[in-house]
Amino acid sequence: MEGSSEPLLDAKSKLLDFQWKLGMAVSSDSCRSLKYPYVAVMLKVADDSGQVKKKSFEMTIPQFQNFYRQFKEIAAVIETV
Amino acid sequence: MLLDLSEEHKEHLAFLPQVDSAVVAEFGRIAVEFLRRGSNPKIYEGAARKLSVSSDTVQHGVEGLIYLLTESSKLMISELDFQDSVFVLGFSEELNKLLLQLYLDNRKEIRTILSELAPDLPSYHSLEWRLDVQLASRSLRQQIKPSVTIKLHLNQNGDHNTQVLQTDPATLLHLVQQALEEMKTNHCRRVVRNIK
Numbered sequence: 001m002e003g004s005s006e007p008l009l010d011a012k013s014k015l016l017d018f019q020w021k022l023g024m025a026v027s028s029d030s031c032r033s034l035k036y037p038y039v040a041v042m043l044k045v046a047d048d049s050g051q052v053k054k055k056s057f058e059m060t061i062p063q064f065q066n067f068y069r070q071f072k073e074i075a076a077v078i079e080t081v
Numbered sequence: 082m083l084l085d086l087s088e089e090h091k092e093h094l095a096f097l098p099q100v101d102s103a104v105v106a107e108f109g110r111i112a113v114e115f116l117r118r119g120s121n122p123k124i125y126e127g128a129a130r131k132l133s134v135s136s137d138t139v140q141h142g143v144e145g146l147i148y149l150l151t152e153s154s155k156l157m158i159s160e161l162d163f164q165d166s167v168f169v170l171g172f173s174e175e176l177n178k179l180l181l182q183l184y185l186d187n188r189k190e191i192r193t194i195l196s197e198l199a200p201d202l203p204s205y206h207s208l209e210w211r212l213d214v215q216l217a218s219r220s221l222r223q224q225i226k227p228s229v230t231i232k233l234h235l236n237q238n239g240d241h242n243t244q245v246l247q248t249d250p251a252t253l254l255h256l257v258q259q260a261l262e263e264m265k266t267n268h269c270r271r272v273v274r275n276i277k
Contacts, residue, residue: 021218023228028211037216 012048019043039064082158084149084166091170093145096138098172102179104132109183112146116194146183153184154191203235203242212250229253 018041025036042056059067086094097105111124122136125143129136153163163184167177208231215226226249233244263269
């Protein structure tokens, strides 16, 4: 069985917490007037040794919509199992 | 301040009176070159063959010289203290004079090299900032919460690091105002004047 485009998963890590927030950037050092909405995600993951690591990242709205679509697909597949 | 030379160090330096002062001068030149660019063991072998001694003996002699120069330069000992420190080795007056001259000629450059060995903490390179308004989170909807996100660009030993930090504007303003007020105190003014 070939693993063509299978994602490499570290199955021993556990997702402990998933926090999110929706923000709007209104100004930055490079652009004084912005109206840039984004979704920020803060994950708490425990690796197999039990060490807790925090990881945060941001997504633009189109990126978030793509992100959301993945979960919709996962949910749909789980229904069929 | 006198240098405290260990027995092992004195043994290594004992090789120097056994060769010509021209050879010692050459060892001195090699010692400083090794401090500038790192050591090159092949040089020891070449010299060992010419002098009919083991390359270990040559290596110890040169390294002893290097250590003598770096310790003296590090502590910035006076001419008199250097002479007194070397006196205990029982060398000829000619050799003592040569070593003193070697120290005086090279100490400024050696101190510059030694200053580069101090540990390097991250230093400021640049800053990017963004003013955000949080509209909703997993725990609370319908918010209007301002925050400042800062991407700090740092340099350390030639590497470039970034740190992303976030705070509310009130805290940031408070910190900056505190810093600015502190700068206005007499104590800070005096320090800044002396640095300039």
